[in-house]
Amino acid sequence: MTAELDAPASGTTDDSDVVLEAEGVSKHFPVRRTGRDVVKRTTHHVHAVDDVSFALRRGHVTAMVGESGSGKSTVARVMAQLHRQTAGTIRLHGEPVDVRGGRRFRAYCRAVQMVFQDPFASLNPIHTVRYHLTRALRIHGNAGRTRAEREAALEDLLASVQLTPARNYLDKFPHELSGGQRQRVAIARALAADPEVLLADEPVSMLDVSIRLGVLNLLRDLKDRLRLAILYITHDIASARYFADDIQVMYAGQVVEGGDSETVTQSPAHPYTRLLVESAPDPDRLTGRTDAPEDSAQGEPPSLISPPSGCRFHPRCPFAMDRCSVASPPRLEVGDQPGHWAACWLFDTPSVEAAS
Numbered sequence: 001m002t003a004e005l006d007a008p009a010s011g012t013t014d015d016s017d018v019v020l021e022a023e024g025v026s027k028h029f030p031v032r033r034t035g036r037d038v039v040k041r042t043t044h045h046v047h048a049v050d051d052v053s054f055a056l057r058r059g060h061v062t063a064m065v066g067e068s069g070s071g072k073s074t075v076a077r078v079m080a081q082l083h084r085q086t087a088g089t090i091r092l093h094g095e096p097v098d099v100r101g102g103r104r105f106r107a108y109c110r111a112v113q114m115v116f117q118d119p120f121a122s123l124n125p126i127h128t129v130r131y132h133l134t135r136a137l138r139i140h141g142n143a144g145r146t147r148a149e150r151e152a153a154l155e156d157l158l159a160s161v162q163l164t165p166a167r168n169y170l171d172k173f174p175h176e177l178s179g180g181q182r183q184r185v186a187i188a189r190a191l192a193a194d195p196e197v198l199l200a201d202e203p204v205s206m207l208d209v210s211i212r213l214g215v216l217n218l219l220r221d222l223k224d225r226l227r228l229a230i231l232y233i234t235h236d237i238a239s240a241r242y243f244a245d246d247i248q249v250m251y252a253g254q255v256v257e258g259g260d261s262e263t264v265t266q267s268p269a270h271p272y273t274r275l276l277v278e279s280a281p282d283p284d285r286l287t288g289r290t291d292a293p294e295d296s297a298q299g300e301p302p303s304l305i306s307p308p309s310g311c312r313f314h315p316r317c318p319f320a321m322d323r324c325s326v327a328s329p330p331r332l333e334v335g336d337q338p339g340h341w342a343a344c345w346l347f348d349t350p351s352v353e354a355a356s
C-alpha cells in the first residue's frame with residue numbers, strides 16, 4: 001500500500017546532519033492594484049512559493065529543479081531571509097528563524113550565504129577583488145587583527161576557490177576577470193562568512209559551457225572539504241543529476257517530487273518530472289524510458305495569481321483524473337527507492353485500484 005509522507009525529508013540520510021530546514025514555507029507577493037481592485041478593495045497575490053518543505057544536510061547537495069517562474073529563486077531568497085516568508089517555518093539547527101535583526105539573526109546571515117546567477121551584477125565594478133573580499137571578511141569578523149592576518153585570510157579565500165597565486169587576482173577589477181573567475185570571487189566572498197550553507201541560484205547558467213563544469217567541480221570540492229550544505233538551483237536536470245545528491249522538483253510554486261538524484265532522473269515518477277527529463281537536451285544522459293506517455297504534456301505554465309485548483313499540473317497532465325482538479329495530492333511514496341516521493345494521485349494505490 002502506498003504511504004503518505006508528512007516529513008520534510010529530502011533524501012535518505014541521517015537527520016542529525018540536517019543544517020537548514022523549510023517546513024510549509026510560502027511566499028506570496030502582492031500585485032499592483034488596478035483601478036477596479038481599488039474600487040472592489042481587493043489585492044491579488046502571486047503565489048510564488050506554496051507550502052514548500054525540504055531539508056539541507058551537511059556535506060550534501062540538494063538540487064531544486066524547475067522551469068522558469070516556478071519559484072526556485074524565491075525559495076532561495078526566503079531561505080537567505082532576503083524575503084520574509086508569508087507562512088511556514090525555517091529552522092537552522094532546529095531553531096526557528098523568527099527574529100529579524102539582533103545577534104541571532106546576524107549569526108543566521110553568516111551561516112546561510114547566497115551565490116547569485118550573474119557574477120558581474122553581484123560584484124561592484126568600481127571595486128577590486130581585494131575590496132570585495134576584505135569587506136566581507138570584516139563584516140563577518142574574520143579579517144584578523146593585523147594586516148598580515150588579513151592578507152593571509154585573503155590568500156586562503158582565493159586558494160579555496162583555486163585562484164592562485166592570490167597576487168594575480170587581488171588588485172583586479174571585475175571586468176579584468178573572466179566569467180568563471182568572477183563567479184569564483186563571488187563564491188570566495190560567500191566563504192568569507194565561514195558559512196554552513198550555500199544557496200547557489202543558477203551559479204553556472206550565465207557562464208560559457210566550457211567552464212561550467214569547473215565551477216560545479218569547485219562547489220563539489222567545497223562541499224566535501226568544508227562539509228557545506230548546498231542548495232543548487234537550476235533548470236537543467238542533467239546538471240542536477242551530475243552534481244546533486246538529491247533532487248526536489250518544483251512546479252508552479254510547489255515541490256512535486258523528491259528523492260535521490262539518480263532515482264529522480266532515471267525513474268521520474270511525477271508526470272511533470274517525466275516531461276522535464278524527456279525534454280532535457282541530451283536524454284541519453286538521463287533515462288532510457290520506453291514507457292513515456294504517447295500524449296505528452298501540452299500547454300504553458302499556469303498563472304500564479306490564480307493557480308489551478310487541486311493538482312496545479314492538471315491542465316497540462318496527460319494522466320489527469322477527475323479528482324486531480326478537485327483535491328491537491330499529498331506527498332506519496334513511489335515505492336521504488338527509499339525516500340522517493342511524488343505529489344501525484346497516480347501513487348495513491350488504493351484509490352487508483354478502486355477507480356479502475
Ligand SMILES: Nc1ncnc2c1ncn2[C@@H]1O[C@H](COP(=O)(O)OP(=O)(O)OP(=O)(O)O)[C@@H](O)[C@H]1O
Nearest residue numbers: 029046048067068069070071072073074075235304
Ligand atoms: N519581488 C517580486 N514581486 C512580485 N513577484 C515576484 C517577485 N519575485 C518573484 N516574483 C514572481 O514569483 C514567481 C516565481 O519567480 P522566481 O524568480 O522565484 O522563479 P524562478 O523559478 O527562479 O524562475 P527563473 O528560472 O526564470 O529564474 C514569478 O511569477 C515571478 O514573477
Ligand code: SF4
Nearest residue numbers: 311314317324344345
Ligand atoms: S495528480 Fe493528477 S493531474 Fe496531477 S500530476 Fe498526478 S495524474 Fe497528473
Ligand SMILES: [Mg+2]
Nearest residue numbers: 072073074201
Ligand atoms: Mg530564478
